[in-house]
Amino acid sequence: xxxxxxxxxxxxxxxxxxxxxxxxxxxxxxxxxxxxxxxxxxxxxxxxxxxxxxxxxxxxxxxxxxxxxxxxxxxxxxxxxxxxxxxxxxxxxxxxxxxxxxxxxxxxxxxxxxxxxxxxxxxxxxxxxxxxxxxxxxxxxxxxxxxxxxxxxxxxxxxxxxxxxxxxxxxxxxxxxxx
Numbered sequence: 001x002x003x004x005x006x007x008x009x010x011x012x013x014x015x016x017x018x019x020x021x022x023x024x025x026x027x028x029x030x031x032x033x034x035x036x037x038x039x040x041x042x043x044x045x046x047x048x049x050x051x052x053x054x055x056x057x058x059x060x061x062x063x064x065x066x067x068x069x070x071x072x073x074x075x076x077x078x079x080x081x082x083x084x085x086x087x088x089x090x091x092x093x094x095x096x097x098x099x100x101x102x103x104x105x106x107x108x109x110x111x112x113x114x115x116x117x118x119x120x121x122x123x124x125x126x127x128x129x130x131x132x133x134x135x136x137x138x139x140x141x142x143x144x145x146x147x148x149x150x151x152x153x154x155x156x157x158x159x160x161x162x163x164x165x166x167x168x169x170x171x172x173x174x175x176x177x178x179x
Contacts, residue, residue: 057081059088060174081175087121087159088175090152098131098158099147100173105165113137116144117161
């Protein structure tokens with residue numbers, strides 16, 4: 001009987017410990033969601049101080065109705081990211097979260113594999129750099145999600161290469177400024 005009592009005390013101690021950890025996680029999550037980024041202050045000649053919060057840039061692209069190019073989904077109007085020549089162009093050096101959700105159509109294909117490649121395009125002094133790639137066998141309709149956090153410099157651009165036909169309703173990609 002004493003062995004069973006010891007076991008139940010250990011179990012009770014484990015439950016209390018897990019409860020404390022859960023409470024700590026909830027408190028940390030509440031604290032982190034309540035923390036606001038530091039504001040930037042701008043002084044005017046009249047010594048008035050205005051406080052504003054700069055918003056982070058983002059862009060999301062969807063296939064156009066004619067399926068020949070990408071178009072900007074409604075979103076950020078004064079962003080440092082823009083669409084040019086089916087590429088996202090960066091106008092401010094920062095850290096960005098780049099992502100793509102692609103659903104390939106269930107159609108006969110000429111290739112053995114289907115791939116999704118996010119890449120940084122070449123420019124003066126920089127070569128093309130493959131950021132992330134997802135490759136899958138050509139067997140059925142498949143959805144692919146790829147993403148990566150990258151440092152982009154002013155003037156950099158990124159593009160998405162697809163090797164097969166996609167379903168427009170389930171295919172999109174974009175970038176979100178993290179810092």
